[in-house]
Amino acid sequence: ASPVKSSSMLQSMKSLGTKAAAAALDWLGSNEATNILNDSTASMEFELRLAERVLASIDWSNYAARSATVWTKHQRPLPSDAKSPARLAEARSAGLEALDCGLLRLAALRFSECIRHAQPGSSDLAVAFANRSLVFKRLGCYAEAIADAEAALRLPYGDERAGKLTGRIADCQKRMSVSKSSSVSQPAAASQSLLRDFNPQLPHASAKLQLALADESRGRCLVALEDVDVGDLLVSEPAFSAILLSNLRDSHCSACLAPCQRLLPCSDCSVVGFCSETCRDNDPVHRVECGWLAGWLDSAFNASIGRLAFATVIAAGGPVSAAQAVAKAKNFKDFESVFGSAGDYQSVLALVAGERQRESRDLAQRVAVACQMALLLSVESESNSQLDVAAPLVAALLRHLMLVPCNAHDVTALSAPPSRLTTSSSTDNGSSVDISALTIRDIGSAVYPTASLINHSCDPNVSRVTCPGLRLEIRALRPIAKGEELLDNYGLHWAVHPKQQRQESLAAQYLFDCDCVACTNEWPLYDGLLALEPRWIDAIAKDDKSEVEGADKNNLDDVANFVVDPTIKAEVESTVGVVAEFVSSFSTSAPLLANELNSRFEARLLSLIRLLQRRVRRPHRWFNDAEECVKMVWSARGCLDTGGTD
Numbered sequence: 001a002s003p004v005k006s007s008s009m010l011q012s013m014k015s016l017g018t019k020a021a022a023a024a025l026d027w028l029g030s031n032e033a034t035n036i037l038n039d040s041t042a043s044m045e046f047e048l049r050l051a052e053r054v055l056a057s058i059d060w061s062n063y064a065a066r067s068a069t070v071w072t073k074h075q076r077p078l079p080s081d082a083k084s085p086a087r088l089a090e091a092r093s094a095g096l097e098a099l100d101c102g103l104l105r106l107a108a109l110r111f112s113e114c115i116r117h118a119q120p121g122s123s124d125l126a127v128a129f130a131n132r133s134l135v136f137k138r139l140g141c142y143a144e145a146i147a148d149a150e151a152a153l154r155l156p157y158g159d160e161r162a163g164k165l166t167g168r169i170a171d172c173q174k175r176m177s178v179s180k181s182s183s184v185s186q187p188a189a190a191s192q193s194l195l196r197d198f199n200p201q202l203p204h205a206s207a208k209l210q211l212a213l214a215d216e217s218r219g220r221c222l223v224a225l226e227d228v229d230v231g232d233l234l235v236s237e238p239a240f241s242a243i244l245l246s247n248l249r250d251s252h253c254s255a256c257l258a259p260c261q262r263l264l265p266c267s268d269c270s271v272v273g274f275c276s277e278t279c280r281d282n283d284p285v286h287r288v289e290c291g292w293l294a295g296w297l298d299s300a301f302n303a304s305i306g307r308l309a310f311a312t313v314i315a316a317g318g319p320v321s322a323a324q325a326v327a328k329a330k331n332f333k334d335f336e337s338v339f340g341s342a343g344d345y346q347s348v349l350a351l352v353a354g355e356r357q358r359e360s361r362d363l364a365q366r367v368a369v370a371c372q373m374a375l376l377l378s379v380e381s382e383s384n385s386q387l388d389v390a391a392p393l394v395a396a397l398l399r400h401l402m403l404v405p406c407n408a409h410d411v412t413a414l415s416a417p418p419s420r421l422t423t424s425s426s427t428d429n430g431s432s433v434d435i436s437a438l439t440i441r442d443i444g445s446a447v448y449p450t451a452s453l454i455n456h457s458c459d460p461n462v463s464r465v466t467c468p469g470l471r472l473e474i475r476a477l478r479p480i481a482k483g484e485e486l487l488d489n490y491g492l493h494w495a496v497h498p499k500q501q502r503q504e505s506l507a508a509q510y511l512f513d514c515d516c517v518a519c520t521n522e523w524p525l526y527d528g529l530l531a532l533e534p535r536w537i538d539a540i541a542k543d544d545k546s547e548v549e550g551a552d553k554n555n556l557d558d559v560a561n562f563v564v565d566p567t568i569k570a571e572v573e574s575t576v577g578v579v580a581e582f583v584s585s586f587s588t589s590a591p592l593l594a595n596e597l598n599s600r601f602e603a604r605l606l607s608l609i610r611l612l613q614r615r616v617r618r619p620h621r622w623f624n625d626a627e628e629c630v631k632m633v634w635s636a637r638g639c640l641d642t643g644g645t646d
């Protein structure tokens with residue numbers, strides 16, 4: 001790759017952005033723009049007209065034609081994305097040093113870096129695989145060690161050293177068979193519950209739900225058609241598009257987001273890794289972004305928003321399909337009514353984008369990035385660079401760039417430090433899990449159109465879990481009565497974030513003022529709530545006024561409720577014992593975790609929540625504790641994540 005040519009590619013990208021932003025600002029100040037924005041029935045009309053005007057005024061066709069001749073394949077990747085012999089050498093000596101010091105996980109990371117930077121088919125690549133294979137063997141990850149040794153043997157590698165690798169493979173196989181025969185049989189993983197009651201209006205939602213209009217300002221929402229019980233599965237939806245957080249690229253597959261120690265390199269760039277050849281050879285997003293990732297796309301627009309907007313075009317079938325879908329969307333008179341019936345991508349386009357609430361500068365910045373991405377797409381995917389495709393494509397990208405921040409969901413995984421938990425089949429038997437060390441961690445960002453229909457509350461009544469295959473499951477966090485609206489939490493919860501912080505953050509990212517029950521009634525933070533501790537109950541029972549002085553009156557009313565009915569009091573106390581047991585640490589082998597949590601705690605926690613729903617007024621510490629516990633149990637059913645370093 002020629003650095004001069006590469007930097008001129010970035011230069012033309014920059015100049016395109018500047019020109020497009022200026023043209024957009026120009027048009028946004030016109031009467032035509034104001035009129036279109038005020039006509040709320042015109043679907044995609046605003047984005048399309050804006051794209052057409054901008055592309056015409058920057059002479060797009062000429063621009064695209066010139067770029068197509070300059071950006072030929074051999075000029076990729078950008079220097080930042082290219083495989084680098086210097087980085088390879090650095091990573092190799094750092095890896096060997098870590099190996100010497102016994103820092104095995106660090107050594108594995110450094111040798112993975114060597115693998116990403118080595119040229120395909122080279123002896124450097126063979127050495128890097130062989131080195132990582134040794135690290136895996138020492139870690140006790142025999143399956144991974146064998147796979148890496150075999151990868152090295154398929155590459156040019158000296159005969160003498162090859163003998164050593166063959167010996168290592170045989171040794172690992174022997175150790176694996178020993179650990180297999182001594183292992184206890186593991187129960188099958190908890191079966192995934194699927195939606196049995198199909199909803200024709202909302203293909204990924206339970207038949208207990210319906211799409212409704214909340215009010216003019218809040219738009220569409222999901223409402224319970226009948227009573228919903230705590231724990232009911234309400235939405236089970238595949239990701240329309242998804243991306244991995246860029247800081248996890250050395251520990252997770254870029255295509256399927258699975259945690260993986262043994263990443264395979266991209267053959268053309270040094271940036272991403274894949275868990276398998278299948279993922280490597282079938283990732284349509286990386287095929288287009290390869291070479292442009294670290295050098296441009298990662299920083300093109302605000303963290304991961306730009307990359308998810310870009311990936312959503314590929315998920316829609318590529319630039320030409322996306323452009324056709326936009327042209328079709330233009331004919332829907334009532335945009336919001338097409339949800340579900342016109343296909344998944346139309347449902348994505350119909351999500352809230354906040355175009356009317358945005359400032360001209362904000363819109364112009366998004367138009368500029370949309371034009372740059374369209375240029376990259378039209379050159380790299382060799383699609384038609386003519387205006388009739390380019391304008392709807394820019395309109396689609398602009399729409400994505402507006403709707404992603406309002407609608408994208410975090411992809412999460414239940415995560416444990418790797419020293420305490422490993423998914424490697426060869427080392428499961430001895431490992432243990434400390435429940436208190438588990439956290440729910442963000443690993444990516446994805447678009448789920450059905451889940452996006454659920455509005456926000458700082459006091460949500462549903463809970464989301466990312467399951468294997470990036471399927472999103474949404475369950476009722478407490479009983480929801482017929483006619484009640486489903487409410488999700490967009491990140492800030494009343495129990496941990498003060499009202500002012502919640503309001504400011506929601507207004508900035510989601511463009512609305514929250515009027516949920518917690519905001520309206522000024523609920524205190526969790527730490528400011530009086531816990532309904534057994535000693536209060538005892539104090540009331542003994543009528544000991546001194547003990548309860550200064551306590552919250554609302555909670556004391558609830559205390560009185562329990563005292564009135566001693567059987568309920570006993571039930572609460574014994575079930576809270578389960579919560580305490582859950583929170584305190586215990587050990588079990590990794591594959592047993594989900595089963596253990598589900599079979600031992602889920603049913604009891606659900607009954608506790610039903611009971612609390614009837615007997616206490618929220619906000620309430622116990623209620624909050626029970627909800628947090630059941631969320632953790634459900635998360636264990638989802639993705640277990642062991643990526644990262646010690």
Ligand SMILES: [Zn+2]
Pocket residue numbers: 253254255256257258274275276279
């Ligand atoms: Zn994968």
Ligand SMILES: [Zn+2]
Pocket residue numbers: 266267268269270271272286290291
């Ligand atoms: Zn690549």
Ligand SMILES: [Zn+2]
Pocket residue numbers: 457458459502514515516517518519520
């Ligand atoms: Zn709120």
